[in-house]
């Protein structure tokens with residue numbers, strides 16, 4: 232039982248990391264960014280390419296994070312801002328199109344092979360409290376916990392964090408207060424992009440690096456973001472972790488085939504029973 | 519010295535023209551009151567100056583054209599206390615002030631807390647839980663955090679109880695006494711006239727009267743002018759000094 236919970240927390244941690252990005256972007260731009268997962272895949276491939284070219288892994292990781300931090304705001308700056316008629320429908324169509332385009336681009340640049348991705352930590356699995364966990368799994372948990380703390384500290388204590396919250400609360404008020412709204416929104420996308428690449432690098436050693444590796448993760452992260460209320464970072468993290476654990480328990484005790492449907496069943500249930508999510512306020516937009 | 523020079527300012531919202539070819543200047547250190555009834559075009563004029571509404575015409579600040587971008591106008595030294603306050607309700611008082619100081623090295627918050635002791639007591643409180651008067655103080659404080667050379671206040675006493683209006687006006691007088699140049703938008707005349715060095719009256723998107731406060735001593739004529747009543751005895755012509 233605890234073994235399933237532990238492995239569920241690991242995949243849930245990855246969903247949570249992706250869900251954070253989805254929520255941040257939604258709060259800043261009011262957009263569900265379907266391309267978020269593919270951006271993460273692309274960044275992860277960049278890390279892999281740099282590492283394969285002989286760069287040390289930490290440096291390769293840094294480059295990948297930078298790619299995420301630059302590419303993600305470009306979606307807002309060049310695609311979404313460029314939409315002639317910016318409605319929720321055109322925004323969704325644009326990010327879905329980008330999802331496919333980025334998937335194709337990654338395929339074209341890096342090929343369709345599956346690669347073994349270097350683990351950030353190596354060594355034999357660790358046994359404690361009757362659990363056996365790979366070091367990579369433990370790393371995932373540590374990173375997710377660390378990321379949560381860093382995010383919370385950024386939003387609470389830094390001026391940029393306060394500005395991000397202000398823009399999420401009311402773009403108009405932020406504009407009237409003379410804040411550089413566009414640059415603040417781009418910063419949010421950059422943070423989300425980095426979190427996405429980080430999630431990719433964390434999961435790649437577990438599922439192997441492949442063009443399509445984030446599709447499943449993204450859909451589950453989306454479920455987590457929605458169940459968590461779409462506007463709440465803590466809600467997304469909690470829901471992501473819970474979905475991961477639930478999925479793992481269903482796979483362990485019921486059937487592996489039902490694990491993924493379980494996640495989306497929860498999503499549908501959540502939309503029916505509690506559309507504002509676990510912690511979220513009433514949804515601002517309808518899709 | 520002329521601090522702000524507005525020439526041929528027009529503001530359109532789609533097919534609606536809210537401001538028609540407005541001209542005026544603001545001298546350094548002065549308090550200019552911009553009066554007019556609801557819908558006269560005051561807010562549109564202020565927003566245009568602040569870069570928060572697109573416009574045609576020329577707006578020069580210290581002789582240089584102001585960019586049509588709110589963040590850059592603010593950086594150039596123009597502070598804006600928007601109509602409706604627009605404080606960030608989910609942020610603390612301290613964070614609201616902090617954002618007012620965006621891009622500034624110096625932290626003026628202790629000066630702001632001196633000016634508005636009620637804010638000092640509530641610095642950890644969420645702005646959304648403040649009373650209307652306190653939110654207005656916060657909006658003024660937030661604008662002052664940017665160390666503006668020119669401060670534009672759009673109906674800072676709208677919807678406040680009379681005692682609070684007095685308090686806000688006292689603080690605005692303090693700000694003016696510290697040497698700031700102010701443009702004060704008001705619907706109600708007496709307080710605005712008492713504070714002003716120069717008065718502009720707008721109606722239907724145009725400046726229909728202007729002069730020093732003494733010219734507007736006949737409050738009845740002034741009310742008639744800006745409330746849009748029929749002119750009783752040619753009062754408007756007497757006012758027109760342009």
Ligand SMILES: Nc1ncnc2c1ncn2[C@@H]1O[C@H](COP(=O)(O)OP(=O)(O)O)[C@@H](O)[C@H]1O
Nearest residue numbers: 531534536554555556557558559560561562563
């Ligand atoms: N965002 C807007 N869209 C369309 N019309 C507007 C908008 N803002 C103001 N107006 C119109 O412009 C005119 C002037 O409004 P405003 O500048 O707010 O006047 P005031 O501040 O003097 O009350 C009014 O007729 C108002 O209806």
Ligand SMILES: [Mg+2]
Nearest residue numbers: 560561601673
């Ligand atoms: Mg107004």
